[in-house]
Amino acid sequence: MxxxxxxxxxxxxxxxxxxxxxxxxxxxxxxxxxxxxxxxxxxxxxxxxxxxxxxxxxxxxxxxxxxxxxxxxxxxxxxxxxxxxxxxxxxxxxxxxxxxxxxxxxxxxxxxxxxxxxxFIVTYGTSYHALKDRARLKAGETLVVLGAAGGVGLSAVELGVAMGAKVIAGASSQEKVDLAIKHGAADGFVYPRLPLSRDQQKALSDTIKAKTDGKGADVLYDPVGDQYAEPALRAMNWEGRYLVIGFAAGEIPKIPLNLTLLKGCDVQGVFWGAFTGRNPKAANEDLRAIMGMISEGKLKxxxxxxxxxxxxxxxxxxxxxxxxxxxxxxxx
Ligand SMILES: NC(=O)c1ccc[n+]([C@@H]2O[C@H](COP(=O)([O-])OP(=O)(O)OC[C@H]3O[C@@H](n4cnc5c(N)ncnc54)[C@H](OP(=O)(O)O)[C@@H]3O)[C@@H](O)[C@H]2O)c1
Missing domain, CATH: 3.90.180.10 (Medium-chain alcohol dehydrogenases, catalytic domain)
Structure with missing residues (x-):
């Protein structure tokens, strides 16, 4: 072979x-x-x-x-x-x-x-675990997804919609935002490529707040990290949940902890591979449920x-x- x-x-x-x-x-x-x-x-x-x-x-x-x-x-x-x-x-x-x-x-x-x-296994498995087990996303909440046209990002968009959330998609080009909207996101925004100036970081926070009716994200799904992370955390709603998925943009961000205090929000780590090792039965059941939704045409x-x-x-x-x-x- x-x-x-x-x-x-x-x-x-x-x-x-x-x-x-x-x-x-x-x-x-x-x-x-x-x-x-x-x-x-x-x-x-x-x-x-x-x-x-x-x-x-x-x-x-x-x-x-x-x-x-x-x-x-x-x-x-x-x-x-x-x-x-x-x-x-x-x-x-x-x-x-x-x-x-x-x-x-x-x-x-x-x-x-x-x-x-x-x-679908790694991407939808990760996003299902992140949104269901970690963030406990509820119907009617606002989910903001960064890197929303990437592998895990697009799966988070689709699963967020399936769970009844209003999904806002962020990505580095309009073509990518459009793909996320095609997969069910209600709205989207384009963010600039790195490095981000202070003004661009503030603009990113302001955009997320504006797209979430001024309240901020109830759940923020972040597979990109680097300079995108802090502006995104500054745009969380009270008692929001910020999901640390990965650092595709390069650097692992260092976050001022006072931001979590001011927002009364949680920063939640997500490690799907470790979850499948620690809880193989639950992980396998998740994948069978996702496969069922794919077979029924609910996820694409x-x-x-x-x-x-x-x-x-x-x-x-x-x-x-x-x-x-x-x-x-x-x-x-
Ligand atoms: N925590 C977990 O359990 C878990 C599981 C699977 C994957 N991950 C992590 O999630 C991240 C995304 O994985 P993926 O498989 O979805 O990758 P992917 O399909 O390549 O998507 C990554 C997205 O990140 C954005 N990005 C920003 N800066 C980038 C750069 N310099 N190079 C490449 N992409 C960049 C891109 O979107 P824009 O251009 O729109 O910014 C891209 O669509 C990775 O860090 C991966 O390790 C974590």
Missing amino acids: KAMLVTHYGPPEEMELRELPSPKPGANQVLIDVKACGVNFPDVLMLADKYQFKPALPFPVGGEVAGIVRELGEGVSNVKVGDRVAVSIGNGGFAEQVLADSRRIIPVPANVSFEVASA PDVSATFSLADSAKAVRLLQDRKAMGKVVVTM
Whole structure:
């Protein structure tokens, strides 16, 4: 089987396509013929040796896959050979075959494509956990999403709408804001690229307040961080919840704590990967619920571009260059 390997840290174009032996499933594992692999920002970070989880070199990136079960390891009874499945695996998905823990697998209904099935687990799983378990978003509340046309951002828009919130989408271009509005956001705003002057930071706070009827965000979903974070926190409503999702813009922001005091608001960390490890049953139930909503057409993960395994560097490059809209997928 072929795999696209990171042999050394560096640009995605230096990954190498190699022929490897088929892996053998161990106890509770299944071997999957991968049909599609979703690309996520952690893939960009892993290639640059900037991610918290560091697989041993050489390794393929690719944290979520959909495909067909090829072989069962000892003790596996929840799936059978030939089943259509999706699963998050941390890394390894840029390959024609992967091993996965059978207990993490979710079935893929016949009306959901492998591309879509490979492109929702990390993003919708993260946003569902963030909005439902952490922020406890309520119907009628205002949810502001930054990076709203990115992978996790667009999933937060769709889930926020499905949970009855009024969603306001922030992104770095009108094209990105329009995509979020197409996915249900009620309104949106364009923010400038870094670096932000003091005036631009104040303008960002003012814009968020204006778009939330002067009250500020009840819940703010932030996957970008850096200089966007503090102006966003300054635009929280009383008893708002600020969700720390990630730092795609670069720096991890340092926040003056008095802002939380003045707003009576919470800053809430979100780490979906750790949540799935600590509470695998709840995480699996969440994913099955999300898959149900996708199958019923209530959620529509947006796959904007697909690339072959041989061209998978181009997929990572789109995210790295801030050009990805919705999800980018590698197909085998
Ligand atoms: N906490 C968790 O459990 C969890 C789970 C999954 C992902 N994450 C994190 O969430 C973040 C987004 O991941 P994703 O997979 O959704 O990535 P993505 O699809 O590439 O989206 C990232 C968004 O960030 C914005 N951005 C701002 N500055 C950027 C820059 N310099 N380079 C690239 N993008 C930039 C872009 O939107 P604009 O251009 O509109 O600003 C882009 O749409 C990452 O930091 C990732 O590590 C966290």
